Amino acid sequence: MTVRVVIADDQDLIRAGLTMIIEARTDLTVVGEAADGIEAVAVAQRTRPDVVLMDVRMPRRDGIAATRELVGAGNPARVLMLTTFDLDEHVYAALRAGASGFLLKDTRPADLAEAVRVVARGEALLAPTVTRRLLDRFADRLPGAPGSAGRLAALTAREVEVLTLTARALSNAEIAERLYLSTATVKTHVSAILTKLGLRDRIQAVVFAYDVGLVRAEPPD
Known part of the structure; x- marks a missing residue:
């Protein structure tokens, strides 16, 4: 195509x-x-x-x-x-x-x-290293999306874990290794997260995680 x-x-x-x-x-x-x-x-x-x-x-x-x-x-x-x-x-x-x-x-x-x-x-x-640098630098400058924290309740405990690791710039393979899951299972979790939160893609999931405080911007070295 x-x-x-x-x-x-x-x-x-x-x-x-x-x-x-x-x-x-x-x-x-x-x-x-x-x-x-x-x-x-x-x-x-x-x-x-x-x-x-x-x-x-x-x-x-x-x-x-x-x-x-x-x-x-x-x-x-x-x-x-x-x-x-x-x-x-x-x-x-x-x-x-x-x-x-x-x-x-x-x-x-x-x-x-x-x-x-x-x-x-x-x-x-968005390369993982760039994702982390970008959001660590600018996440604290912009207000969170309204109602973001309430939407987090729609996720299971495992999905919250996957979302958190995604926001920390880990790839699906790295998340799978960290949580002792298959890569296919991680992909399924990511898909479910996007559906439940009404997000378009992985990037919006990362932004959402920063919005609700799952991941915090790190101070500069």
């Missing part, structure tokens, strides 16, 4: 470069482009892509607001944010808005293509 991609960036050269990278893969195709957040929403609503590569900073409406609007409207597209700095404080807000992950603009072409595939499969894309 071909993954359909929309590229949203205010720089023509960046859009052209990303289009070349995507179109060079037989399983990926660009179905639309946008130069700002307003266009990004319109194009994504019209073309219904699998993935939107969304720049964080754009004129008229930034990538965060555009992502929030797409997610709020129920658009099924997964949003992969593009940013210049890996600890840009806007990235945390983007994840909370519903993005499925983020990439640096200097990511290698092969890695960018694979990131699109990963997000299209419904997985979150």
